[in-house]
Amino acid sequence: MLATFRRFLATWPARVFFGLLVISFGVWGVGDVVRNIASDTSVATVAGEKIEVPEFQDAYRRDLAQATRTLGATDPTPEIRRMVAMQTVSQLVTRKALAAAARDLGVMVPEAALAGAVQDVPAFRNAQGQYDANIARQVLRNNGLSDAEFARMLRTDLSQRQVLEAVTAGAVAPAEMAREVFEFQQEKRVADAVSVPFAAAPPAPAPTAAQVERWWANHPEKYSTPEYRRIKAIVLAPETLAKEITVTEDDLKAAWEQHKAEFNTPERRSVQVILTQDEAEAQKLAADWSAGADWAAMQAEAAKTAAAPVELSDAALSEFPAPELGNAVFATPLDVVPPPVHSALGWHVLKVTKIVPGGAKTLDEARDALRLRVIADKAADLMYDRANRIENLLSSGTTLDDLPGDLGIAAVTGTLDAEGTTPEGKPAPIPGSKELRAAMIQAAFAAKQGDQPKLTQGPNAADGSQSFYALTVEQITPPAPKPLDSVADQVRADWATDWQHRAQEQVAATIYGATRRGIAIAAAAEKAGLPVNRLPPAGRAAPPPGFPSALLNPLFGLKKGEATMVETPEGFVVASLVDIQLPDPKADPIGYGQVQQALARAIGEDIQTVFATAVRDRANPHVNQSVLESLATPSE
16 A cells, blocks of 8 residues: 555656645645644653654554554554553653663763673574674664664663662562561461262152253253354465465574574472571581481471471572572582582572473474464564555455455355354364464354454464454354254253252252351261361462362351352362461571562562652653644544
């Protein structure tokens, strides 16, 4: 469309038109135009610096695309556009204000620090993990950036980071807050439970003919054919364009250099650790352990003092709460007790019990995945040109059948239900990713029969690739009840299952009602002829093996001695809370330290937000609302 417009500008009719336009300005005056040119056309001003239209538009396009993907809005409404525009200008204003604050504070980024930051960018490294200037230039070129532009952006980012890190350097979580959060996360609850399984229900009686007919009539959704829709659709996706795309060996090597970090698996280690605050005690524990004491003996020895034994399983280096501990663990051979290690948490005595080696795929091993990535990247360049052509054709009334065959699209016609299943019980053969398939099925059942097809951008696939589709509904077959005679056996079986479920629900309700009247759960269960089991201690995060997941949330809402009743896929469970186990931070210093660090980070982020807001307000920002509105919701 743009290319056609440019060609039109070069024709003689266009030149005559613009000549007449110039003459009309001379006749009618150009005062309004001059006044508009002289007025402020920037989007915003902050700290005496203007945010011009091109800078805003670049950021706005990125933010609008992200919002569109997040909200699933294929055609963002004016309200969404305004919301995103306000968010974009707010972020730009904050960045400008922080940059001005950094300059006012005299924050400088030395050339050596800038060069080091450039070399630390993962995308700029080669297969050996070293900075490669050629790769860096290629990555910047692919993203439309020059060396100078990237250096300027990185310098600004580093200076702002210095200011924000200085503001949050002393962020510490209050001890009481850390303790309460730690207790909330690590609290465990113990319950006695009675299971009333469906499988133990007595056999159901044979239903009468009237009961069968009434059950069939009351559950039409169970005994009806689904609604079917016959659709015609076209798909534009990397897969449909793949046959037009050539992937060279150089393309694969470039993609490998840019994304090889994604094909690396970090080494993981399991370790037994004893933490003590006394160096002499740590030395003694290490000596005993090295002499052959097993873990049980070391735990018993630690119990005699204030030392805390802890086990960590399959942990990566970044998951250790203290860097000194993590470095020592990953430097120690298997089943060896090294000298005690000191950190801010205390003295660590450790023994590595398991090593899971890391791994890195080679280029050949990653070749297939890289090929798909390259195809998706190259397809993106073709995608929007083809999408514009398709959109123009459909807008002019071209049917899906009449679209040209050189657009790189895949066409599909068929009948399916709301689950994407054909009348033959097979998945409908819709091309593209599973995300695109789901979106098309949903759109097919939201459309009306005979609606004009409209090109729609589909959701991003798991690999980030984009796609487009258009469809029309040709025929709708509504649901229809199946005759009772054809489903009679299923109706009887469903009726019997329901009878057994209700019978077991009555048993469970009787036990639960007894506990509500003050009768112990053991006595109520004994009267029903059922056993009582002590469930394993359960925390909020996830139920332990053998613990009914449906019971987890209700259990944490009970007081000691109170009971609850829940339904599970296997039956009903009545449970009474027996004990509440509160954790001791001293018994798990590593877990407690992780909570402290997480809270400190969260507090630091809050401080940064407050500081950035104050800096922005002090910079006296002004937003040109008329310019912002015209950019956010341009007239059609």
